[in-house]
Amino acid sequence: MKKLIPTCLFLLSLSVFSQKEQEKTTINNPQTKKGYTIANLKPANSNSYFSDETTNNNSNTSKNKVTVKESKLIKKAYEYFDMLWYAEAAKLFEQALEENKENYTKDILQKAGDSHYYNTNMERAYHWYQILYDTYKDDLTPDQIFKYSHALKGNGKYGKAKRFMRMYNRMKKDEPTGVELNTEDNARNEQVLDQILNKKPNYEVKNLAVNTENSDFSPMFYSNDKIVFASAKDSSFFNTRRYKWNNQPYLDLYVAKINQQSDDLKDAIKFSKKVNTKYHEASVTFSPDNKTMYFTRNNYGKKLKRDKNGINNLKLYMSKKINGEWSEAVELPFNSDEYSTGHPALSPDGKQLYFVSDMPGSIGETDIFVVDVLEDGLFSTPKNLGPEINTEQKEMFPFLNNKKLYFSSNGHIGLGGLDVYEVAYDEEGFKDVVNVGQPINSNKDDFSYIINEETQKGYFASNRKGGKGDDDIYSFKNLIVEEVNENAIAGVVTEIVTGDLMPNALVTLLDENNIKLKEIVTEEDGSFVFEDLDSNTKYKLQANKETFFDEELNTATKENQVVNVDIAMRKLHDMIAIENGIKKLKTEKIFFDFDKSYIRQDASVELDKLVDVMTEYPNMKIKIESHTDVRGNNAYNKYLSDKRAKSTRKYIISKGIDENRIISAIGYGEEQLINGCEDGVNCSREKHQENRRSEFIIVEM
Known part of the structure; x- marks a missing residue:
């Protein structure tokens, strides 16, 4: 489930589904089957993932071919990357690239960008992806283009991101099962993005005091006055264990009281010792009576368990409250050592359990599934929510109330990173997916959204700028906005x-x-x-x-x-100028010898530049205007300038420009002098030569 979990949301709910799934706990890691593991409970680009801190003894850096002489530095960077230790890998890749430009290979640039991408550092990811594109633009895969577009959004470059999403859609059609979006679909998607950007905010959001310098995310209502959430806060003075994906402490579940006046969280303490372990726990949901809980944890019993690729996946666990104490957790029957499950969410009546997984049959990197909660602790077969909800990318952090399903995704049209979406549902199924807009969503990861229907207040997590840590929890309240007619x-x-x-x-x-x-x-x-x-x-x-x-x-x-x-x-070409509202091709003046109409050598150099511009702009049409000085009589000068215009036209056509693109070639004689050298004025040869010229007016582009 690599990247099943947004910056913080994944950590708790499906650390294996998120970037935090770095430590062989990723469900959707390109180095493994899908890179999702229970080790990463948060989104792929966020710091709240569940991951196993131990190294993958089966990792093989030979999978990463280096075309330059392998230094110890690069070998170690690949080793860290294969183990999903992205924070450490990023440092070494950057050091190698800064030391030697010969290291600018396609794979090393990609890994440098990915190391930051999987840790939600979109600024640095964008930096390396841009160099990758500029250097290897003709040799990139759809996935690489998608990540570049994603990083562009993460830096607020929406216009450029649109261009690369169009490129991504075109490239997808060339895959065996690929289908290209048509022009109408692309235009519709871009219009949806514009609508999101221009939608008036109707929420008030606030960063909470409970946040730490590490990851805090996946809030969930617990009774009427408490919130349970995941945090990587280091609460033990002697605790030095770190999750190598992001060099933060492992995630634990905490419980805090809700301040009813400010909506802040206070008096946060660790949740039950029967639930928290020395590895990751995150993303929790409670039954309506608060006597049963489901949560995400690394695949961990008495020891960490790994799949055939050495990945410690994520699993769903259940615990029951007996005599006021939570019981030892047991894993759910549809878990597997070979894929990840996480991010549980119960329906309001407790009869259905929604969750995230990269199990066989998934549409994308991580999908949302649902099972019926049957009697006697049994569950129905997992059912994929289908393409109306799930995309080829990541869907995660589901939450339900009586009317809507909320979830986070980087596959639906959004502002960048994970965005929060809502979709109404009834007995007939799900309706249209809608982006909840700003300020809930930003150009970073926004996830683990929950809302109280009655109060229209709730919480979510984000790694947006201005926070206290990698992933912070925010409170929000829905502002009542009076509907007005707006055209x-x-x-x-x-x-x-x-x-x-x-x-x-x-x-x-x-x-x-x-x-x-x-x-x-x-x-x-x-x-x-x-x-x-x-x-x-x-x-x-x-x-x-x-x-x-x-x-x-x-x-x-x-x-x-x-x-x-x-x-x-479109930016004007350097040779295109606007003079008095008229577009002209700006060349050095095309001079002619006295009383001659042939193209001089210096003139041919300038005309060749003009031909290059017309080739660059195939729809450009021009008209040619030639002029003389005042020496000679008017009629002859008119005749001479017309010959010069026709000579210029002939030269341009001889260089391959269609004759229909030259609308006219007219001589004006001495009618349009550009200096004061009129009849009877004593002027130098140089001054007279200024008036012997040809000009090129752009009629159409």
């Missing part, structure tokens, strides 16, 4: 190639008769919004920014909705 057009302006957000672009709103209605300058994040518009009305948007081509899009409002429109602008 608006909103969007983001980006650079079409890099996907970078473009602040300070001028966006103009026009009606369908091209009458200007409003103007807005984009914010620092490239966003804009036009509000209080007429419903079901057609509009035009124009975007302008210096050194960029103007863009124009048609759109229309809908009844009481925010319509999202992205505008991607």
